[in-house]
Amino acid sequence: MSDLAAKRGAVPAAKKALFLVFHIGDERFALRATEVAEVLPRLPLKPIAHAPLWVAGIFAHRGALVPVIDLSALTFGQPAQARTSTRLVLVNYQPEPWVAARWLGLILEQATDTLRCDLSEFKPYGLDNREAPYLGLVREDAAGLMQWIGVNELLTEPVRALLFSAELSL
Template structure:
């Protein structure tokens, strides 16, 4: 009988999710690992002219050109430091259900740790920060507060149109009118 009780208790355990933890300065942030496609070392990028300063550039990845943003520059105006732990993290970016998902690169400092926890442990922090809608709820642990960064909310409509034009640019038109 105790075996049945143990199985029921295990089935009722809180749902755990894996998060990639990174830092901006001294503060900790997290991305849900299910949104991460791949973690790469920091790579050389081709800059995009006249883009916002936090758009770090683009790079070629498996036959596709992927835009990259510096999350530290986006959030606080401080570019990521060139450390051995600074990573280029590819995420599945899909701002809504009607838009097809695309790869987006994020430059993240100290993106070397993971954390498994219940997403319900993250709680609202009492501020309606419309200038940074990607900064989600926070979770308290022994190291302080950890803030969830929501990938779908990283780009506003103007930057999304710059990085992911819809419809995509027609190369044939460029060849006709040099």
């Protein structure tokens, strides 16, 4: 705390974080803004043969091929609706600390709002959902529940091998 704040008797600010808020159907979810590299409009994608249905495809961006997953299809089995607020969000995907971060595209519905809140407002929700380890802590507010998505837990090892095979062979 600075001397000026101490003299005024100020309490240190709580650890606030910025989140990108989006929807899957009627449910709200959040991504930590520090994991978001860029928010783009929905773009045409090249499909990937024999990939799971929730793998939407790939696209070229700034000299890199970026795999894209449809988070709605992954989570609830229904593809994201084509709305004007549906975005392609590039996230920094780094499943292991010793592996360099890569871009991963996420198709997200109604990805137009942000929220700044204290990290401690997100709490465990009491379920051990081993099939969806990316579904994290939950925050309650006047609009209901919002769930934090863990970017680095989105892909299983076989899907990671499919989407990032070039790096695995280096």
